[in-house]
Amino acid sequence: MCYHARVKLIAFARVVTFCLAASSSASPSPSPSPSPPSPPAPDAEWWRGDVFYEIYPRAFADSNGDGVGDLRGIAQHLDDLKALGVDDLWLTPINPSPSEHGYDVTDYEDVAQDLGGLAALDELVKAAHARHMRIVIDFVLNHSSVKHPWFTAHPEYYVWRDKPDDRFRRPWDNANVWHRAPTTTTSTTTTPASDRVYLGLFWSGMPDLNLANEDVVKAMEHALLFWRKRGVDGFRIDAARYLVEGEDGTMADTKATHELLARIRRDVDAVPPANGASPALFIGEIWTDDATIASYAADVDLAFSFGIAKGIVDSLADNSRSPLVEALQSAEAAFAVGSPLVGDARSSARDVSFQAPFLTNHDMPRIARVLAGSPGSPSDAAVDVSKTAATSAHVLDAKLRLAAATLMALPGTPFLYYAEEVGMAGAAPRNAHDDASQRTHLEWRDVAAERADPHSLWSAYRELLALRHGPAREVLARGALERLHVDGGGRGAFAMARSAKPDQARVVFVANFADAPAVFDVDAVVGRGLAPVLCASPVAVISVEKEKLHATLPAFGFAFVELE
Numbered sequence: 022m023c024y025h026a027r028v029k030l031i032a033f034a035r036v037v038t039f040c041l042a043a044s045s046s047a048s049p050s051p052s053p054s055p056s057p058p059s060p061p062a063p064d065a066e067w068w069r070g071d072v073f074y075e076i077y078p079r080a081f082a083d084s085n086g087d088g089v090g091d092l093r094g095i096a097q098h099l100d101d102l103k104a105l106g107v108d109d110l111w112l113t114p115i116n117p118s119p120s121e122h123g124y125d126v127t128d129y130e131d132v133a134q135d136l137g138g139l140a141a142l143d144e145l146v147k148a149a150h151a152r153h154m155r156i157v158i159d160f161v162l163n164h165s166s167v168k169h170p171w172f173t174a175h176p177e178y179y180v181w182r183d184k185p186d187d188r189f190r191r192p193w194d195n196a197n198v199w200h201r202a203p204t205t206t207t208s209t210t211t212t213p214a215s216d217r218v219y220l221g222l223f224w225s226g227m228p229d230l231n232l233a234n235e236d237v238v239k240a241m242e243h244a245l246l247f248w249r250k251r252g253v254d255g256f257r258i259d260a261a262r263y264l265v266e267g268e269d270g271t272m273a274d275t276k277a278t279h280e281l282l283a284r285i286r287r288d289v290d291a292v293p294p295a296n297g298a299s300p301a302l303f304i305g306e307i308w309t310d311d312a313t314i315a316s317y318a319a320d321v322d323l324a325f326s327f328g329i330a331k332g333i334v335d336s337l338a339d340n341s342r343s344p345l346v347e348a349l350q351s352a353e354a355a356f357a358v359g360s361p362l363v364g365d366a367r368s369s370a371r372d373v374s375f376q377a378p379f380l381t382n383h384d385m386p387r388i389a390r391v392l393a394g395s396p397g398s399p400s401d402a403a404v405d406v407s408k409t410a411a412t413s414a415h416v417l418d419a420k421l422r423l424a425a426a427t428l429m430a431l432p433g434t435p436f437l438y439y440a441e442e443v444g445m446a447g448a449a450p451r452n453a454h455d456d457a458s459q460r461t462h463l464e465w466r467d468v469a470a471e472r473a474d475p476h477s478l479w480s481a482y483r484e485l486l487a488l489r490h491g492p493a494r495e496v497l498a499r500g501a502l503e504r505l506h507v508d509g510g511g512r513g514a515f516a517m518a519r520s521a522k523p524d525q526a527r528v529v530f531v532a533n534f535a536d537a538p539a540v541f542d543v544d545a546v547v548g549r550g551l552a553p554v555l556c557a558s559p560v561a562v563i564s565v566e567k568e569k570l571h572a573t574l575p576a577f578g579f580a581f582v583e584l585e
């Protein structure tokens with residue numbers, strides 16, 4: 022559904038079809054065979070320009086038929102991900118844990134046996150590096166499982182009070198965060214239930230680690246270096262804004278939390294990479310407003326753009342550009358110092374490429390479910406062969422393509438959530454806490470069918486990811502973003518420019534978030550009549566005349582246009 026054509030619109034009609042991926046010199050070929058081991062020169066910020074793919078390992082691919090996805094299953098599908106255009110992987114927690122999601126860790130220096138253990142991780146890292154792909158793992162720094170041996174052997178590793186301290190509340194819902202320790206018995210000790218309470222921000226099963234205790238920080242740094250020695254390329258720091266509480270009950274964004282993040286990155290970076298690892302990437306889960314996210318720019322390398330994610334999904338749910346525009350305005354204010362490509366000397370940390378935009382992740386209803394109807398509605402799973410259902414399936418498909426296009430048009434390092442590229446909707450959640458519904462099993466026969474169809478959503482994703490590996494790679498990843506005024510077109514009409522340098526080549530992204538066709542002009546486009554369309558939805562018509570770009574887009578249509 023994407024096409025690549027250079028169209029000289031003013032001088033004379035000339036259409037030369039070419040493949041951006043094949044013309045790329047900026048990245049390895051997306052050939053499905055393993056690339057020869059000639060790694061590119063080490064880049065301290067290798068992630069800039071890459072496309073990441075978040076995997077929930079237990080639902081991705083099962084290598085041994087026990088019904089549980091595992092790390093060898095991921096290794097077997099690296100070439101499939103490479104063919105899609107994925108550069109690097111983020112794995113949600115792989116450590117031993119009593120839960121399926123794994124965010125309550127019982128051993129920070131081991132891999133769960135059902136995922137294949139440490140040997141499988143070593144194999145996966147080696148197989149990924151052979152393809153120039155990097156592996157980033159979830160690192161749960163804020164809390165452990167209540168079943169971690171530390172909880173009984175080292176109570177000083179946790180945060181205790183004689184009675185609940187009501188100054189400490191859970192920030193997002195004001196819930197109690199103090200929990201009474203259960204009676205626990207091990208082979209050597211029995212710890213009776215006491216009147217003392219421990220801090221557990223998320224739930225009683227995940228006590229917060231006392232990261233003001235130097236012994237705890239040392240233990241966690243030991244674990245980080247354990248993974249680095251095995252070749253792991255980076256860490257997604259879970260709950261990164263909640264690490265160290267203030268004495269007064271401040272739960273988030275304390276000075277001590279900033280200092281801790283900066284320190285562990287410095288200490289890890291001081292150890293040379295081993296086993297083929299690249300310089301370590303630290304990405305923060307800092308789920309809050311953009312200004313606060315930006316305050317972490319000196320502490321971590323990348324931060325997820327939660328506001329942008331909501332803006333894209335809401336714009337598609339509401340058939341309006343407004344939520345996306347508001348999200349971009351917020352990001353512009355937070356990351357106002359511009360782009361490294363534009364040459365702003367102050368931009369080293371707070372530039373636009375600090376952002377890691379995405380659509381949805383493992384903590385959210387999947388985008389295909391949100392856009393198909395209200396999340397949780399049991400009726401959306403009903404089979405309906407009426408014309409209405411067929412139409413809505415077509416609309417959903419178009420919306421998912423526009424979501425992916427918008428994601429690839431934005432600055433920073435984009436993250437996909439596994440199976441978004443095949444429109445997987447996940448299960449209908451049974452209640453508000455049923456987050457397992459976002460982590461349903463990927464059906465590989467569905468992927469195979471989508472790959473075989475050049476008009477499928479998977480194929481659209483492949484074309485869009487190719488933009489990130491073609492000549493526009495640098496400007497899309499690191500260029501400045503300028504929202505452009507649109508003249509006409511209704512509430513769905515949207516335009517922005519991505520610029521490497523002022524008054525030089527730039528990519529203009531035009532889109533229509535409404536459910537009816539849109540015809541509009543984009544002002545302030547300095548073109549010279551040459552308007553190569555890099556990628557576009559079907560039936561999009563773009564022309565450039567008299568310094569205006571004229572767009573005719575179907576419902577949920579889009580186009581990437583390169584202006585020279």
Ligand SMILES: [Ca+2]
Nearest residue numbers: 083085089091
């Ligand atoms: Ca398995």
